[in-house]
Amino acid sequence: QVQLVESGGGVVQPGRSLRLSCAVSGFTFSAFGMHWVRQAPGRGLEWVAGISYDGSKKHYADSVKGRFTISRDDPKNTLYLQMDSLRPDDTAVYYCARASDPALGELFSAFDIWGQGTMVTVSS
Amino acid sequence: EIVLTQSPGTLSLSPGERATLFCRASDFVSAMYVAWYQQKPGKAPSLLIYGASARASGIPDRFSGYGSGTDFTLTISSLEPDDFAVYYCHHYGRSPETFGGGTKVEMK
Numbered sequence: 116q117v118q119l120v121e122s123g124g125g126v127v128q129p130g131r132s133l134r135l136s137c138a139v140s141g142f143t144f145s146a147f148g149m150h151w152v153r154q155a156p157g158r159g160l161e162w163v164a165g166i167s168y169d170g171s172k173k174h175y176a177d178s179v180k181g182r183f184t185i186s187r188d189d190p191k192n193t194l195y196l197q198m199d200s201l202r203p204d205d206t207a208v209y210y211c212a213r214a215s216d217p218a219l220g221e222l223f224s225a226f227d228i229w230g231q232g233t234m235v236t237v238s239s
Numbered sequence: 240e241i242v243l244t245q246s247p248g249t250l251s252l253s254p255g256e257r258a259t260l261f262c263r264a265s266d267f268v269s270a271m272y273v274a275w276y277q278q279k280p281g282k283a284p285s286l287l288i289y290g291a292s293a294r295a296s297g298i299p300d301r302f303s304g305y306g307s308g309t310d311f312t313l314t315i316s317s318l319e320p321d322d323f324a325v326y327y328c329h330h331y332g333r334s335p336e337t338f339g340g341g342t343k344v345e346m347k
Binding site: 226230 | 276282286289331332335336340
């Protein structure tokens with residue numbers, strides 16, 4: 116069964132760090148580009164970051180560039196999002212998602228599989 | 240960055256009616272890189288349409304996508320009770336990827 120399961124969310128003070136994980140099962144993780152997408156409470160979807168199948172290419176939204184780092188550990192079938200210098204406007208549900216076509220690259224596929232999301236609250 | 244503007248913000252319709260949702264890009268985009276998602280409350284989005292008009296696996300044919308250039312549409316030919324949700328368009332193919340603000344399809 117193809118599945119993405121996020122973890123690591125919680126309540127954190129502004130300026131602190133948090134690392135999110137996305138555990139993958141049911142498909143060959145190492146073949147697919149992956150992404151993080153977030154959704155602030157009551158708001159729409161915002162793309163956060165993407166990574167190529169081999170980790171060699173990483174892309175970030177301007178709003179998180181320099182503060183967030185996307186990475187992957189293929190032997191562990193896990194995607195990560197390291198979030199530093201967190202701000203209140205980073206408060207959101209964070210979803211990991213799979214880029215659907217491994218032949219097209221991480222930027223050239225829609226997102227066909229999503230996790231259930233993990234909530235991050237940045238507040239003092 | 241490509242900005243996607245969805246309209247209307249809310250669509251109030253009855254089961255059996257036709258729903259037409261719009262997504263306008265701030266600049267020309269390739270139709271190869273436009274997708275649509277459905278999201279229900281408390282759930283993750285799910286892929287409906289990719290490449291502007293291709294239905295994802297398992298998506299019924301009452302959902303159809305169309306468009307080119309800067310204007311894209313998602314049509315639900317005859318609304319079923321399960322279709323009342325929020326719909327997002329998505330532009331990919333370059334960084335940063337972007338989403339529209341969403342259209343809520345609510346039951347009248």
